[in-house]
Amino acid sequence: MTLAGRTVVITGASSGIGAQAARQLADRGATVCLVARRAAELELVGGDIRAAGGVAHLYPTDLTDSDSCDALSRQLLADHPVIDVLVNNAARSIRRPINESTDRAHDHERTMAINYLAAVRLTLALVPRFVEQGHGHVVVSSTLSTQIPIPLFSAYLASKSALESFARSLAAELGGSSGSGGGVTSTIVYFPMVRTEMSGATSIYSAMPMMSPADAAGWLVRAVEKRPARISRRSGVLGEIAMATVPGLTVGLTRPLFRRMDASLKRASSRH
Numbered sequence: 001m002t003l004a005g006r007t008v009v010i011t012g013a014s015s016g017i018g019a020q021a022a023r024q025l026a027d028r029g030a031t032v033c034l035v036a037r038r039a040a041e042l043e044l045v046g047g048d049i050r051a052a053g054g055v056a057h058l059y060p061t062d063l064t065d066s067d068s069c070d071a072l073s074r075q076l077l078a079d080h081p082v083i084d085v086l087v088n089n090a091a092r093s094i095r096r097p098i099n100e101s102t103d104r105a106h107d108h109e110r111t112m113a114i115n116y117l118a119a120v121r122l123t124l125a126l127v128p129r130f131v132e133q134g135h136g137h138v139v140v141s142s143t144l145s146t147q148i149p150i151p152l153f154s155a156y157l158a159s160k161s162a163l164e165s166f167a168r169s170l171a172a173e174l175g176g177s178s179g180s181g182g183g184v185t186s187t188i189v190y191f192p193m194v195r196t197e198m199s200g201a202t203s204i205y206s207a208m209p210m211m212s213p214a215d216a217a218g219w220l221v222r223a224v225e226k227r228p229a230r231i232s233r234r235s236g237v238l239g240e241i242a243m244a245t246v247p248g249l250t251v252g253l254t255r256p257l258f259r260r261m262d263a264s265l266k267r268a269s270s271r272h
């Protein structure tokens, strides 16, 4: 898909990967609709895009508020006669051991609220337009850690796995040729660790080598342009194969590796 003249809605556009992706998509000629709660940060991203000659529309919204999310989708549909792509990128992450979360079911509620339910609500509102147009592409930002499950992120990973499953269902039900009511495709993007506000919340990760937000944004641009079913590191695909064939062995072998990794990151971050 050439991006010139295309309209792309991107959530989580106020910081990190989403903000960089908005800039890169606009540089390639897309009209970008930026969604997040922090209006001032959206203004900064939108201002940069306009200063570089691009087109950005700002939609400050708390996506976990269902009335606000519905108002957003009504506004998007009213403002844009064609919406080509929705990038569901807004999210929150929680790193907490399960045995310290036994009275914290709300961790699961709040990650599901933004990472899964908000994305589904917005996507459902745009699906009739995608079907009417005969095309529409939905990108979801997920993580390598659903391919090879890393400990301490149970609420986050469960919400991302749910979103992946929804994205696969979209393509399975509404993909195919546009003439037969199809034309809706999806891409799941399995990011490795990326240096953003989200990963910065875990202090021991300061010592971990990570992808830059600009490179990660490039993955979202590729998802929009090429529309593959999946964008992943090869190690993630190997992890999926291992989990599909020998799940017990895979978890048994990776558990001590993750423990050692955490211990060495703790040591390295305390030296900084």
Ligand SMILES: NC(=O)c1ccc[n+]([C@@H]2O[C@H](COP(=O)([O-])OP(=O)(O)OC[C@H]3O[C@@H](n4cnc5c(N)ncnc54)[C@H](OP(=O)(O)O)[C@@H]3O)[C@@H](O)[C@H]2O)c1
Residues within 6 Å of the ligand: 011, 012, 013, 014, 015, 016, 017, 018, 035, 036, 037, 038, 039, 041, 061, 062, 063, 064, 088, 089, 090, 091, 092, 093, 114, 141, 142, 143, 144, 190, 191, 192, 193, 194, 195, 196, 197, 198, 199
């Ligand atoms: N960083 C990593 O290592 C990593 C690894 C794998 C996957 N990912 C995924 O990549 C995506 C981008 O994350 P990031 O690293 O760029 O993190 P980030 O900088 O923290 O960005 C998260 C974005 O989500 C928005 N958001 C959060 N709650 C919201 C709400 N209730 N309503 C509307 N927007 C909301 C935030 O904006 P406001 O606060 O302004 O609302 C922000 O723009 C996420 O889906 C994340 O799960 C990240």
